[in-house]
Amino acid sequence: MKTKTAPVAVDVARPRPGPLALLAGARRGRRKLGRRVVPYVFSLPFLTLFAAFFFLPFAYAISQSVFKQQRSGLGLGPPTTIFVGLDNYAKALRDPQFWDGIKRVLLFGAVQIPVMMLVALALALLMDSAVIRFRRFFRLAFFIPYAVPGVIAGIMWGFFYSPSFSPIRQLATTTGLPAPDFLGPGLVLWSIANIATWEFTGYNMVIFFSALQAIPQEIYEAGRLDGLNEVGIALRLKLPMILPALVLGLLFSLIGTLQLFNEPLILTRLSGSITSHYTPNIYAYNVAFVDTDYYYGGAIAVILGLVTFAFSFGFLRLTRRQSGV
Amino acid sequence: MADVPAVLEARRREHDERERRGVGVGVRALGPKNLLAYLALGAVAVYCLTPIYWLALSATKNNTDLFSSFGLWFAHFNLWQNLRDTLTHSDGVYIRWIGNTALYAGVGAFAGTLISVMAGYALAKYRFVGRGLIFTLVLGAVLVPQTTLALPTYLLMSKVSLTNTYWAVLLPSLLNPVGVYLARVYATAGVPDDLIDAARVDGAGEFRIFTRVALPLLRPGMVTIFLFQFVAIWNNFFLPLVVLSDPNLFPINLGLATWNFDPASHELLYNLIVTGAFLSVLPLIAMFLVLQRYWRAGLAFGSVTG
Numbered sequence: 001m002k003t004k005t006a007p008v009a010v011d012v013a014r015p016r017p018g019p020l021a022l023l024a025g026a027r028r029g030r031r032k033l034g035r036r037v038v039p040y041v042f043s044l045p046f047l048t049l050f051a052a053f054f055f056l057p058f059a060y061a062i063s064q065s066v067f068k069q070q071r072s073g074l075g076l077g078p079p080t081t082i083f084v085g086l087d088n089y090a091k092a093l094r095d096p097q098f099w100d101g102i103k104r105v106l107l108f109g110a111v112q113i114p115v116m117m118l119v120a121l122a123l124a125l126l127m128d129s130a131v132i133r134f135r136r137f138f139r140l141a142f143f144i145p146y147a148v149p150g151v152i153a154g155i156m157w158g159f160f161y162s163p164s165f166s167p168i169r170q171l172a173t174t175t176g177l178p179a180p181d182f183l184g185p186g187l188v189l190w191s192i193a194n195i196a197t198w199e200f201t202g203y204n205m206v207i208f209f210s211a212l213q214a215i216p217q218e219i220y221e222a223g224r225l226d227g228l229n230e231v232g233i234a235l236r237l238k239l240p241m242i243l244p245a246l247v248l249g250l251l252f253s254l255i256g257t258l259q260l261f262n263e264p265l266i267l268t269r270l271s272g273s274i275t276s277h278y279t280p281n282i283y284a285y286n287v288a289f290v291d292t293d294y295y296y297g298g299a300i301a302v303i304l305g306l307v308t309f310a311f312s313f314g315f316l317r318l319t320r321r322q323s324g325v
Numbered sequence: 326m327a328d329v330p331a332v333l334e335a336r337r338r339e340h341d342e343r344e345r346r347g348v349g350v351g352v353r354a355l356g357p358k359n360l361l362a363y364l365a366l367g368a369v370a371v372y373c374l375t376p377i378y379w380l381a382l383s384a385t386k387n388n389t390d391l392f393s394s395f396g397l398w399f400a401h402f403n404l405w406q407n408l409r410d411t412l413t414h415s416d417g418v419y420i421r422w423i424g425n426t427a428l429y430a431g432v433g434a435f436a437g438t439l440i441s442v443m444a445g446y447a448l449a450k451y452r453f454v455g456r457g458l459i460f461t462l463v464l465g466a467v468l469v470p471q472t473t474l475a476l477p478t479y480l481l482m483s484k485v486s487l488t489n490t491y492w493a494v495l496l497p498s499l500l501n502p503v504g505v506y507l508a509r510v511y512a513t514a515g516v517p518d519d520l521i522d523a524a525r526v527d528g529a530g531e532f533r534i535f536t537r538v539a540l541p542l543l544r545p546g547m548v549t550i551f552l553f554q555f556v557a558i559w560n561n562f563f564l565p566l567v568v569l570s571d572p573n574l575f576p577i578n579l580g581l582a583t584w585n586f587d588p589a590s591h592e593l594l595y596n597l598i599v600t601g602a603f604l605s606v607l608p609l610i611a612m613f614l615v616l617q618r619y620w621r622a623g624l625a626f627g628s629v630t631g
Contacts, residue, residue: 034530034531035451035531036453038447038451038531038532039447039448039451039453039456040447040453040455042443042444042446042447042451042535043443043444043447043448043459045440045443045444046440046441046443046444046459046500046505047444047459047462049440049496049497049499049500050462050466050500050502052496053471053474053478053496053497053500054466054469054471054474054500056481057474057477057478057480057481058474058477060477060480060481061474061476061477061480064477064480119369122365123365123366123369126362126365126366127362127366130359130362131359131362131363131366134363136617137370138366138370139621140613140614140617141370141373141374142369142370142373143613143620144373144374144377144610144613145373145376145377146556146613147556147606147609147610147612147613148377148606148609149559149560149562149578149605149606149609150560150562151560151562151578151579151581151582152578152581152602152605152606153376155581155582155585155598155602156376156379156380156602157376158585159379159383159599160376160379164392165391165392165396166396167379167395167396167397170395170396198372198373198376201369201373202373203624206620206621206624207624207625210621210624210625211625214625251468255468255470256470259470259472259473261472261562261563262562262563266582266585269585269586281472281473281563284476285476285563285567288476289567294476294480297476298476298477298480301473301474301476301477304473305469305473305474308468308469308470308473309465309468309469312468312469313468316468
C-alpha cells in the first residue's frame with residue numbers, strides 16, 4: 001500500500017489563526033455539512049434509477065391491474081376502461097394456463113437446478129483436490145458458455161435439436177440407434193433444461209471453485225490429523241465452508257428459472273409443443289402483446305414478481321444461518 | 326496496477342502462487358488415481374465447447390452444406406461469402422445492430438458502473454440515515470429481476486413517448502443492483518478509512534476524496550462490475566423485445582431472433598443466422614479471455630460475503 005498521504009492533492013491552506021480563522025471556521029462547517037449530504041448525493045443516481053425503473057413500473061402495474069377494458073354491446077363502439085378491483089388477480093389464480101406455466105417452471109427447477117448444482121459442485125471439488133494441471137483451461141472452457149447470450153444459445157441448440165440439422169441425430173443414425181426427438185412433447189422441456197445447464201454450470205462451478213480456493217489450507221491439515229480421508233474432507237470440511245457460495249448460486253438459479261423466457265421462446269419456431277403459455281413470462285408477454293390485454297398481463301407480471309420475491313426471500317430466510325447474507 | 330489495495334493484491338498473488346504450484350489437498354501430480362477426475366473434467370469441457378465449435382464450423386458453410394454435410398466437420402469453405410452476406414443483408418442492418426449493441430452495452434455498462442460504485446461507496450463509507458433502507462432496496466432489486474418489470478416499464482415509457490428510442494433500452498440498463506452490492510463489498514475491503522480521514526485532514530473535499538482516493542483504489546473492482554454489466558446488457562433480450570419495434574434500433578440478439586422467427590425467409594437465412602450468431606459471441610469470448618482475472622474476482626463474491 002502507498003503511504004497514507006500520497007494521492008491526495010492538497011489544495012487548501014491549513015486554517016491559521018488571524019483574519020483567516022473566520023473563513024476557515026466557515027469552511028470547516030461546510031465540510032461537516034458536506035459529509036452529511038454527500039452520501040445522499042452519491043446514492044441519488046442509483047435511487048433515481050431505482051424509482052424510475054423498479055418502483056414506478058411496479059406501482060404502475062399494480063394500479064393498472066385493477067382495471068379491465070370492455071367493449072360495449074356488439075363491440076363496435078370505442079372500448080371503455082372499467083374498474084374491476086381484484087378481478088384480474090382472481091382470474092389469474094383460476095386461470096389453468098397460468099398455473100400450467102407455474103407448474104412447468106417448478107418442475108423444471110426441481111430437476112434442472114439440483115442436477116446443475118451437483119455437477120458444478122463435483123467439478124469444483126475435483127478441480128480443487130485432484131486436478132492440478134490445465135486448471136486455467138478447464139475453468140475457461142466451463143465458463144465460456146456464460147458468455148453466449150441466451151438467445152444465441154437457444155438458436156444454436158435449436159439447430160442441434162432440429163431433425164434436419166442435428167449432428168447428434170446424424171451420429172445416432174450412422175450408428176443405427178434411434179434418433180431422439182428432442183423437440184417433441186416428451187423431451188422439449190428437458191432440451192430447454194439442457195440449454196440452461198450448458199449456460200450456467202460453469203458459472204456456478206467458478207463461484208464454488210473460488211470459494212474453495214479461499215479456504216485456509218491449515219484446516220485440511222487439522223482434518224487429516226483427525227483421520228479424515230479426501231472424501232471426508234470434501235464433505236465435512238469443504239462443503240460447510242462454501243455454503244454461502246452454494247446458497248447464492250441456488251438463489252440466482254431459482255430466480256432465473258421462475259423467469260424462464262428466452263430459450264423456450266426461441267425454440268417455439270422449431271417445436272409445436274411450446275405453447276403460448278409455456279412459462280409464466282411467455283404467458284404474460286403473449287397476454288399483453290398478442291391479446292393486447294395490458295391490464296391482465298400486468299396482473300400476471302405482478303403475481304410473478306411477488307412469487308419470485310417470496311421464493312427467493314423465503315429461501316434466504318431459510319438458509320440465513322448458512323448463507324451469512 | 327500499483328493502486329490495487331495491498332490486501333487484495335496479496336491475496337491474489339497468494340492465490341495465483343497456489344494455483345501455479347498446484348497446492349490443493351493431497352494429490353499433487355498426474356497419476357492413475359486422479360485420471361478419472363481429468364476424464365470427468367475433460368468430458369464436461371467437451372460438452373461446453375462442442376456447441377461453440379459447431380457454431381464456428383457452421384459459419385463456414387453455405388446453406389446446402391448446413392443441411393447435408395456432417396455437422397462436426399468442414400464442408401466447402403464459405404466463410405467469406407457468409408460474412409459478406411450477413412453484413413450486407415437488408416442494407417447492412419446487421420452492422421447497425423453491432424453498433425447498437427456496442428452502444429447499449431458499452432455506454433450502459435460504463436455509466437452504470439459509475440452509478441453503482443458511487444452508491445456502493447456511500448453505503449460502505451458513510452453512516453447516514455436511510456443507509457439500511459437503501460441497502461434493503463438494493464437487495465430487493467437483486468431478488469426481483471427487471472424482466473418481471475419489463476412490461477409495466479414499457480407501458481410507462483409509452484406514456485412519455487420513450488418507447489422505440491435508444492433511451493428505452495439504455496436507461497433501464499443502467500440500474501445494476503448487483504453492481505451496487507459488489508461495489509459496497511469492494512469499497513469496504515479496498516478503501517481504508519484511515520486513508521479517507523488523512524485526506525480529510527489534508528483538506529480534501531468529499532467529492533475530491535471519492536475521485537482521487539477511492540476511485541483509483543476501486544478500479545479493479547470497477548472493471549469486474551463493468552464486465553458483468555456489459556455481458557448482462559449484451560445478453561438482455563426481453564427488454565429490447567418489449568420496448569423496441571424499429572429494426573434500426575435493435576441489438577444483435579433481437580435482430581437475430583427476428584431473422585430466426587421470420588417464417589418466409591428463415592430457410593434462406595440459416596447461414597446468415599449462424600454467421601451472425603458466431604460474430605456476436607466473438608467480442609464476449611474475447612473479453613472473457615482478456616479479462617480473466619476480473620471475472621474470477623467477480624465470482625469470488627461467494628467467499629467475501631458475510
